[in-house]
Amino acid sequence: MTAGSLTLALQTARSGLLATQQALDVTANNISNVNTPGYSRKIVNLEQRVVTGVGAGVQVSDVTRTVDEGLLKSLRLELSDYTRLSSQEEYYARMQEVFGAPGDNTSVSHMLEELGAAIESLATSPNSTLEQSEVVRRAMDVTSKLQQTSSTLQELRLQADQDIAAAVSEVNDIIAQIGDLNDKIIRNSVVTNDVSDLRDQRDTLLTRLSELVDIRYFQRGDGDIVVFTSAGRTLVDNQPPSVTHAQASSVTATTTYAEGDFNPIYVGTQIAGNDITSEIRSGKLKGLIELRDNILPDLQSQLDELASTLRDVSNQINNRGAPYPGHQSMTGTRSLLDTTNVANTTGQQIRIDPASNTDVRFVLFDSSGNQAATVSLSTLMTDANFGGNAAYDGGTGYAAGEYWDIGEMADVMERWLNDSGFAGGGALTGAGLGVTAASVSVDADGHFAIELNSTQYYFTIRDENAVDTPGADQTDAIIQFDKDGNNTTDETVSGFSNFFGLNDVFVDQLSRNTHESNVIVNTFSATATTLRFVDGSVNMPLDPGGAGDVTVAIAAGDSLQTIADKINAAIPNVTASVVPDGAGTRLRIAHNSGNEFEVTETGAGTLLNTLGMHASNARTANTIAVRSDIISAPGNISRGAPQWDSELGLAGAYQMSVADETIINQLAAQYSGQNAFSLAGGLASMDISFSSYGASILSRSASLAATNETQSGYQADLTQALQYKSDTFRGVNMDEEMSQLILLEQSYAASARVITVINDMFDTLNLILR
Numbered sequence: 001m002t003a004g005s006l007t008l009a010l011q012t013a014r015s016g017l018l019a020t021q022q023a024l025d026v027t028a029n030n031i032s033n034v035n036t037p038g039y040s041r042k043i044v045n046l047e048q049r050v051v052t053g054v055g056a057g058v059q060v061s062d063v064t065r066t067v068d069e070g071l072l073k074s075l076r077l078e079l080s081d082y083t084r085l086s087s088q089e090e091y092y093a094r095m096q097e098v099f100g101a102p103g104d105n106t107s108v109s110h111m112l113e114e115l116g117a118a119i120e121s122l123a124t125s126p127n128s129t130l131e132q133s134e135v136v137r138r139a140m141d142v143t144s145k146l147q148q149t150s151s152t153l154q155e156l157r158l159q160a161d162q163d164i165a166a167a168v169s170e171v172n173d174i175i176a177q178i179g180d181l182n183d184k185i186i187r188n189s190v191v192t193n194d195v196s197d198l199r200d201q202r203d204t205l206l207t208r209l210s211e212l213v214d215i216r217y218f219q220r221g222d223g224d225i226v227v228f229t230s231a232g233r234t235l236v237d238n239q240p241p242s243v244t245h246a247q248a249s250s251v252t253a254t255t256t257y258a259e260g261d262f263n264p265i266y267v268g269t270q271i272a273g274n275d276i277t278s279e280i281r282s283g284k285l286k287g288l289i290e291l292r293d294n295i296l297p298d299l300q301s302q303l304d305e306l307a308s309t310l311r312d313v314s315n316q317i318n319n320r321g322a323p324y325p326g327h328q329s330m331t332g333t334r335s336l337l338d339t340t341n342v343a344n345t346t347g348q349q350i351r352i353d354p355a356s357n358t359d360v361r362f363v364l365f366d367s368s369g370n371q372a373a374t375v376s377l378s379t380l381m382t383d384a385n386f387g388g389n390a391a392y393d394g395g396t397g398y399a400a401g402e403y404w405d406i407g408e409m410a411d412v413m414e415r416w417l418n419d420s421g422f423a424g425g426g427a428l429t430g431a432g433l434g435v436t437a438a439s440v441s442v443d444a445d446g447h448f449a450i451e452l453n454s455t456q457y458y459f460t461i462r463d464e465n466a467v468d469t470p471g472a473d474q475t476d477a478i479i480q481f482d483k484d485g486n487n488t489t490d491e492t493v494s495g496f497s498n499f500f501g502l503n504d505v506f507v508d509q510l511s512r513n514t515h516e517s518n519v520i521v522n523t524f525s526a527t528a529t530t531l532r533f534v535d536g537s538v539n540m541p542l543d544p545g546g547a548g549d550v551t552v553a554i555a556a557g558d559s560l561q562t563i564a565d566k567i568n569a570a571i572p573n574v575t576a577s578v579v580p581d582g583a584g585t586r587l588r589i590a591h592n593s594g595n596e597f598e599v600t601e602t603g604a605g606t607l608l609n610t611l612g613m614h615a616s617n618a619r620t621a622n623t624i625a626v627r628s629d630i631i632s633a634p635g636n637i638s639r640g641a642p643q644w645d646s647e648l649g650l651a652g653a654y655q656m657s658v659a660d661e662t663i664i665n666q667l668a669a670q671y672s673g674q675n676a677f678s679l680a681g682g683l684a685s686m687d688i689s690f691s692s693y694g695a696s697i698l699s700r701s702a703s704l705a706a707t708n709e710t711q712s713g714y715q716a717d718l719t720q721a722l723q724y725k726s727d728t729f730r731g732v733n734m735d736e737e738m739s740q741l742i743l744l745e746q747s748y749a750a751s752a753r754v755i756t757v758i759n760d761m762f763d764t765l766n767l768i769l770r
Helices: 002-031 069-086 089-100 107-124 129-191 196-212 283-318 377-382 406-419 496-500 560-570 607-611 628-631 662-672 689-732 736-767
Strands: 042-051 052-067 214-219 225-228 233-235 329-331 349-352 359-366 370-374 439-442 448-451 457-466 479-484 491-496 515-516 529-534 548-553 572-581 584-591 598-602 643-646 653-656 675-677 686-688
Touching: 002 042, 002 052, 042 548, 052 196, 069 196, 069 283, 069 689, 089 689, 107 129, 107 329, 107 662, 107 689, 129 196, 129 225, 129 233, 129 283, 129 628, 196 214, 196 225, 196 283, 214 560, 233 529, 283 572, 283 662, 283 675, 283 689, 349 406, 359 377, 359 406, 359 653, 370 377, 370 653, 377 406, 406 439, 406 448, 457 496, 491 496, 529 607, 548 560, 548 628, 560 572, 598 607, 675 689, 686 689
Parallel strands: none
Antiparallel strands: 042 052, 214 225, 225 233, 329 448, 349 479, 359 370, 359 457, 439 448, 479 491, 515 584, 529 548, 529 598, 572 584, 643 653, 675 686
């Protein structure tokens, strides 16, 4: 045997020693990482080494991982769905705490039942100060609960947006790390270094990324991996883009992503085309977005529907009557606009529907509830001495059936009150005493206000079912409201006092700076019309050019989004948007400067009526409160109303009785009876009691929480099963590794023995050559 043959044999034995040494290193690494999350078992793959066509030992071809890529992809898809659901569990728990169960003493449903019971007790003793105070206390409990629940929902939405920002920041960090690992894998693969551990690190990051957002990915031939969302947005490539989201500083019931109040989630440059908020389909981000933009707003919409219906029903009934023996001061809650600044020269107007055969009667009482003076509104506005006096009202002169300018109507009422003589003790009719005490006006805030400025007399309003007929039955007068002064009815309201909100129980301090439609199906198609927008402002009109009002042409077939786009294009000072609500959407229009405005139609359009356009009730639950003077003096709640007694005087007269329970009985019946609730937040329109609707909200919340728990549990089981299967496949088996260790030990010993023998042969050869 030649020295050259011995050298080749030595190299061959050495290759076995080195290959076995590397295999031992890999096996030792497997054993040491047996409990390391995300670690995959490594296998050393050996191949024959050939030099000039002759076998020259063994070498390591590569180190591979025991990973089922198909199983990993399935796991990540299911994990993404699981984290979408699990991210909502904490929020549902918070919601359950604040909503409670229907039977809980602190639930809004129970509190509404207590309020109804208190009203029934007051109906049996209308002059009892204790029962009056109890009604006010229970009403304050309800409003406080609504405010608290609404505030909690908005706090949760703010927290969800903050969690979105944190998740986006983590996504940004992960994609940067994956990009860095891609570079390392490519560089090390080129020089045939083992990159299996780098791939494990990348897999761990991919799995975490799938928990945050729905991802898809593929691997290039050089080992580089490309990651993108299921909607096709690239997250990781040669130059990973940045993902950004600026969290909100505060949230209210009108804060929505659809209106642009929440910042988008951008991939890359912060432009509208890179907003992926609505494209995300699963993962933690999707769960948080659903909470912020759908689940919590839907619950808020339900609360606002409850609060606004409670407000409207209670106020309408309370406005029918008066506390004994009447009012000395009344200030409305409806905001009126001075629309004489716009294209029409006439201000906002009202009239009693000529076809309704209803009227409004004003009655003055003394401190004992005896009639001192009375007049009907229709007579007052057409009487030659008052509204029908052309010289007095600027030459107009009102006739039956015409609209009455609200400002002029206030002047006419004030003139009648002072001409009635109660301020100076003179006659109740006649040309007037020249003594001005009473004041009727539209105040600086646009509210209709009546001030008697007298301690002798009290003012009441009674709607009746006949025109200028003393003693006619009480019924709500049908008030037609011309919002823009063009002699066309834009809104119809039941009750004169109710229209102005002169004797409301519940107030909310919300202005008419936001209008919205009812919940509309997504397939809505408009009828042709022209919308008019007026805010009555000289300094900040809707039209920046100063024209005062703006019209927007709507074509037949326009969708809600098209209508919103046309409004936004025509009026820079308002923002129109389509906001989700349950299974439908609402058209919402808000003044950017917070000014109050009205939306009307020119001609005979019916679009606004079809949409159910109204001053927005959003935030009602958060702001509803009992009127302050009722809180300080519970006796200001209406229990009775002016009643006609044909036996009084020569032809009968009105009177107020301290024991009259007419109005409070109506309110008690309404609280225990059926009330019409509109579609809101996924709850269908229904006719049920207040407490039952409150229970429906609680049931809806509990149902959502239970559904989330069930789905989350199922998804957790599925994810755990896939995770176990994946871990079993890729995990380290100690028995296998120990067996492999024994084999490698024997292989290493054999290679070492061969080297020893060859070394002996070299020694012998050296002795011979000497």
